Structures are given as C-alpha cells and as structure tokens.
Amino acid sequence: SQELEQSPQSLIVQEGKNLTINCTSSKTLYGLYWYKQKYGEGLIFLMMLQKGGEEKSHEKITAKLDEKKQQSSLHITASQPSHAGIYLCGATQGAQKLVFGQGTRLTINP
Amino acid sequence: GAGVSQSPSNKVTEKGKDVELRCDPISGHTALYWYRQSLGQGLEFLIYFQGNSAPDKSGLPSDRFSAERTGGSVSTLTIQRTQQEDSAVYLCASSSKAGGIVTQYFGPGTRLLVL
Numbered sequence: 001s002q003e004l005e006q007s008p009q010s011l012i013v014q015e016g017k018n019l020t021i022n023c024t025s026s027k028t029l030y031g032l033y034w035y036k037q038k039y040g041e042g043l044i045f046l047m048m049l050q051k052g053g054e055e056k057s058h059e060k061i062t063a064k065l066d067e068k069k070q071q072s073s074l075h076i077t078a079s080q081p082s083h084a085g086i087y088l089c090g091a092t093q094g095a096q097k098l099v100f101g102q103g104t105r106l107t108i109n110p
Numbered sequence: 111g112a113g114v115s116q117s118p119s120n121k122v123t124e125k126g127k128d129v130e131l132r133c134d135p136i137s138g139h140t141a142l143y144w145y146r147q148s149l150g151q152g153l154e155f156l157i158y159f160q161g162n163s164a165p166d167k168s169g170l171p172s173d174r175f176s177a178e179r180t181g182g183s184v185s186t187l188t189i190q191r192t193q194q195e196d197s198a199v200y201l202c203a204s205s206s207k208a209g210g211i212v213t214q215y216f217g218p219g220t221r222l223l224v225l
Binding site for chain 2: 030031033035041042043044045048050088090092096097098099100101102103
C-alpha cells in the first residue's frame with residue numbers, strides 16, 4: 001500500500017519567515033492533496049495536484065508536485081499566525097479513499 | 111453553502127457502552143467517507159459509501175464498528191461495546207462523485223473519549 005512521509009514533523013518559525021513542508025510517497029502519486037487542520041475545524045482543503053511539475057498557489061501558500069510525481073512540497077511565504085496548524089498531505093488510493101501522512105505541526109512565533 | 115456537519119462534537123462514554131456518531135454531507139454529494147484520527151495511527155480510512163452501491167468496509171477495525179447511510183444522505187457510524195482504544199477523532203468527508211481524482215471535504219469531527 002502507498003505510504004506518505006512528511007517532514008519535518010514539527011516546525012517553529014518566526015512570523016514573517018518563509019517555510020517549506022515536504023511530502024514523499026513510496027509510489028507514484030496520481031492525486032496529491034494538501035489539507036490544514038486546526039482544533040475544532042476538521043480538515044480544510046488547500047490544494048490538489050495531479051500532473052508532474054504542477055504548481056498551484058493560493059494567497060501565500062504554494063504547492064508543487066515534482067516531475068516524477070513522488071514528492072510534493074508546500075511553501076508558505078511571509079508566514080502569519082493564521083498559518084499555524086497541522087498540515088497534512090493525502091494521496092488517492094484506489095477510487096475510494098485517501099491515505100495521509102503523519103502531519104506537520106506548524107507554530108508561528110510573533 | 112453549508113459544509114459537512116457532524117454531531118456530537120464531543121462524546122465521553124464508558125467502556126462497554128455503544129455510541130452513535132452522525133454525519134451530514136454536503137448537499138448533492140454522492141460519496142461519503144469515514145476516517146479515524148488517533149495519536150498513534152494518524153488518519154485512517156474506515157468506510158466509504160457511494161450512492162446505492164455496497165459500501166467499502168475495508169477499513170473498519172473490528173466487527174464492533176458499523177455504519178449506514180440512509181436515503182443516500184445522512185450517515186451514522188456505530189461503535190458497539192466501546193473500548194479505550196476507540197478513543198479518537200472520527201472525521202466524515204463527502205465528495206461530489208466517486209472515482210477518479212475528486213476532492214473530499216471534511217467535517218469538524220467528533221472527539222470520542224472512552225473511559
């Protein structure tokens with residue numbers, strides 16, 4: 001079965017700094033999702049990537065999928081306190097379910 | 111429009127009791143999923159419903175777990191004879207179609223604590 005490994009497991013950055021979270025798959029990714037989780041809010045969908053080399057941006061968050069479709073990165077520019085939370089990458093496994101990485105806990109220090 | 115809703119938001123129960131968790135998917139979404147998030151296991155798939163097809167129960171951890179979806183909309187996840195290891199956050203998601211690359215939208219979850 002497919003496994004996703006995220007790094008780092010936790011990250012503490014100063015407000016205003018840039019940061020990157022990585023997600024590596026044991027198999028080719030056919031659909032890679034990034035979600036953010038805050039307590040009491042479930043998982044909030046951020047972006048979905050499908051094609052090798054694809055890059056998407058929303059506000060200050062950019063996600064990329066490498067050409068080989070086995071690694072994705074999530075980059076946040078000029079981090080803000082609102083970016084704090086747990087970031088999860090997920091990949092489609094079959095048509096019915098997502099498998100997830102263990103998550104990256106992001107803390108933003110003012 | 112309204113997102114996925116779940117109830118209760120928190121549930122504390124005693125070991126051995128049965129619990130029911132409810133999920134209201136986004137209106138018009140035909141696919142519904144249940145996941146469990148626990149400290150040791152991360153986020154795990156439990157069960158999937160699509161229309162009137164037989165559900166994919168491959169992720170249910172034991173026969174104490176069951177789920178149903180009535181009228182193709184609301185779903186209930188039932189845990190019988192709860193154990194302490196059932197303590198977790200139970201998340202429901204829905205999507206507009208099954209198969210292919212579709213985005214699953216998640217509810218806020220139900221936090222279950224078994225004492």
